[in-house]
Amino acid sequence: MLKTLYPLVKFYLIWIAIFIIERLIFIGYFYAKIFPISPREFLLTFLFGLRMDASMAAYICALPLLFFIIQWLIPNLKISSKVLKIYSFILLIICGLLMAVNLNIYQEWGTKLPYRAISTFLEYPYQALISSSSSPLLIPFLLLLALFFIGRYLVNQVLKHPIKLQSIKWYIKAPVSLLLIGVLFLLIRSGWQTTPLNPSMAYFSTRPILNHAAVNTEWNLLSDFLHSKGDYKNPYLYMDDSTAQVKIQPYINTSLPSNPVKILNQPKPNVVLIVLESFTSDLIESLGGEAGIAPGFEKLIQDGVLFTNIYSASDRTDKGIIATMSGFPSQATQSIIKNVNKLEKLPGIGQEFLENGYSTSFVHGGESEFYNFKSYMLSHGIEKVIDQYDFPLKDVQSKWGAFDHLTFQKQIEYLNESPQPFFSTLLTLSNHEPFDLPGPPKYGSDSQANLFRSTAFYTDSALYSFINKAKQTNWYKNTLFVIIADHGHRLPLDKWDSFHPNRYRIPFLLYGNVIKEEFRGEKIDKIGNQTDLVSTLLHQLNISSKPYYWSKDLLDPNTAPFAFFSYDNGFGVITPEQSLTFDNVGKDIIYLKDQNIKDSVNQQLKTIGQAYLQEVYRQYLAY
Numbered sequence: 001m002l003k004t005l006y007p008l009v010k011f012y013l014i015w016i017a018i019f020i021i022e023r024l025i026f027i028g029y030f031y032a033k034i035f036p037i038s039p040r041e042f043l044l045t046f047l048f049g050l051r052m053d054a055s056m057a058a059y060i061c062a063l064p065l066l067f068f069i070i071q072w073l074i075p076n077l078k079i080s081s082k083v084l085k086i087y088s089f090i091l092l093i094i095c096g097l098l099m100a101v102n103l104n105i106y107q108e109w110g111t112k113l114p115y116r117a118i119s120t121f122l123e124y125p126y127q128a129l130i131s132s133s134s135s136p137l138l139i140p141f142l143l144l145l146a147l148f149f150i151g152r153y154l155v156n157q158v159l160k161h162p163i164k165l166q167s168i169k170w171y172i173k174a175p176v177s178l179l180l181i182g183v184l185f186l187l188i189r190s191g192w193q194t195t196p197l198n199p200s201m202a203y204f205s206t207r208p209i210l211n212h213a214a215v216n217t218e219w220n221l222l223s224d225f226l227h228s229k230g231d232y233k234n235p236y237l238y239m240d241d242s243t244a245q246v247k248i249q250p251y252i253n254t255s256l257p258s259n260p261v262k263i264l265n266q267p268k269p270n271v272v273l274i275v276l277e278s279f280t281s282d283l284i285e286s287l288g289g290e291a292g293i294a295p296g297f298e299k300l301i302q303d304g305v306l307f308t309n310i311y312s313a314s315d316r317t318d319k320g321i322i323a324t325m326s327g328f329p330s331q332a333t334q335s336i337i338k339n340v341n342k343l344e345k346l347p348g349i350g351q352e353f354l355e356n357g358y359s360t361s362f363v364h365g366g367e368s369e370f371y372n373f374k375s376y377m378l379s380h381g382i383e384k385v386i387d388q389y390d391f392p393l394k395d396v397q398s399k400w401g402a403f404d405h406l407t408f409q410k411q412i413e414y415l416n417e418s419p420q421p422f423f424s425t426l427l428t429l430s431n432h433e434p435f436d437l438p439g440p441p442k443y444g445s446d447s448q449a450n451l452f453r454s455t456a457f458y459t460d461s462a463l464y465s466f467i468n469k470a471k472q473t474n475w476y477k478n479t480l481f482v483i484i485a486d487h488g489h490r491l492p493l494d495k496w497d498s499f500h501p502n503r504y505r506i507p508f509l510l511y512g513n514v515i516k517e518e519f520r521g522e523k524i525d526k527i528g529n530q531t532d533l534v535s536t537l538l539h540q541l542n543i544s545s546k547p548y549y550w551s552k553d554l555l556d557p558n559t560a561p562f563a564f565f566s567y568d569n570g571f572g573v574i575t576p577e578q579s580l581t582f583d584n585v586g587k588d589i590i591y592l593k594d595q596n597i598k599d600s601v602n603q604q605l606k607t608i609g610q611a612y613l614q615e616v617y618r619q620y621l622a623y
Contacts, residue, residue: 007158014155018095019053020046026213045213052214052219055189069177069181084159092148095151096145107135109498112217114220116224130400211585224333234617239610244618251562251612253535253548258539259558260540264541269478272424273423274463276483277428277429277432277459280485280506282489283456286523293453297460300483302521304509305520307526309574311528312487312488312505313529313564320486320487323531326348330567331616332571337376341623343376344375347380349537349538361385361386361423362377362426363410363427364385364386365430368385368387391410398438407428407429408462412469430458437458453492467511478513480514499569501579508530526559534548562574570582573605573609
């Protein structure tokens, strides 16, 4: 009987070997981020990843085991070994593809391949392809081929001889078959313990990338898919809800009478909200970024009001739009804009303007249906949505749609005909992978970082030109321009991991003749969030911000300096005393700005962050 079962064991071990090879490829591909690595850390990466590898290999072996048991119990039923080969080769191709995609996803997002990347591709295949078109393809493709041919060789070695089914009595076969199914179940679950296998069991290091190397890509994707709905249970329960609400009370909109500094000289100005794609603070010299990339923005700063310590809600545009226009924080692994039923229950700044006599519009050079932007705008008080289908075909030359300078021009033309006062939002797109430009890149095309610098420089030029053209209109003198980024980026410096707060730091600028002269050129250093734009703006216009629970007024001296961001694996909290990031999978603090702060302070700040994320997700579920 052992001779009969031996090929099954070898087939199972082959898949563990394939996952080990995948891990070696991951470590080699990201050697610049991983090294130096001690021999101990290197071995622990494989040791802690073994349980997940074993579980995924068991998933793969479930169907072959079923075929084996059927053929073993019914000898006259012949199942060709070619079926198992075809099955194996298909899975090898799938694993190779997932491995290759994961390499590029991890480079950009800093997380192992999540289901939302797959769901985005399935929902918006064209946008997903062009977004990834600037990512390296040759090396991941060659690695895919290498994995496939190595796996194919190993599978052929096991299956080159037909499995010999020994003649054994049925009353022995039956319990052995049940035993094999039981063993497979235990391998999938990874043991008898109360808690089934989860990604945190692969975590062992204070360095997130080593933990991510240990996590099996295929298992992680399967687990994320099975838990992807996330609409019924809060995965971020750290305390009872009442305790969480008490802990976050100092950092939210309490609806108490606000006493902001009034910086506007007109009570009801036009408002133009400009959301800049991926315009991280590292692009702006006044915020400590590189010099020369955004000279136009620097000139605007001289006559505007700049908020210097603002952090985005997360790392993607779908979450940035909701944070900016609805004042609702990111839900970590979920994105409320994808759920229309929940989405429509959110408050939205467009509604406030519409109800206060403003005409409203949204201008975007791409497809407004992407990420449900159109449905969000129309259901939140935006009367007119202008997207790439409103441009002449000759102007839609970018892979994403119309270039930014044409989008700004379209907004000028529309606002010239719009009744005042108006509220108009523009979302740029050129500063996004694959970093298309209508002309030669200023910083060259030898690297992604330089392409990013070039598209940022172009967007900055388009923005500054737009402001200068607006100055020639009859509505400029009565218009407030609100300029903010949708999220930060790892580029151009390429040194901020997904857990580092600097990756989320973004510009926020108020500009226009409606700002009192004594405030022009002022810089406000209070720590705040992208979500705080709503209350800050509405209070300047004497409009209530009561529906915006998470949005604080940054111009109110009583507002606590505080920022929060979340991403797939965790969250970050920023205060004047300390900045920290907490890993939700490893259940550990993985970043501290000041290592000398007392641990009691760090633990208290971590608890506030946990309460914040718990309450955000509770409200997400309640919508």
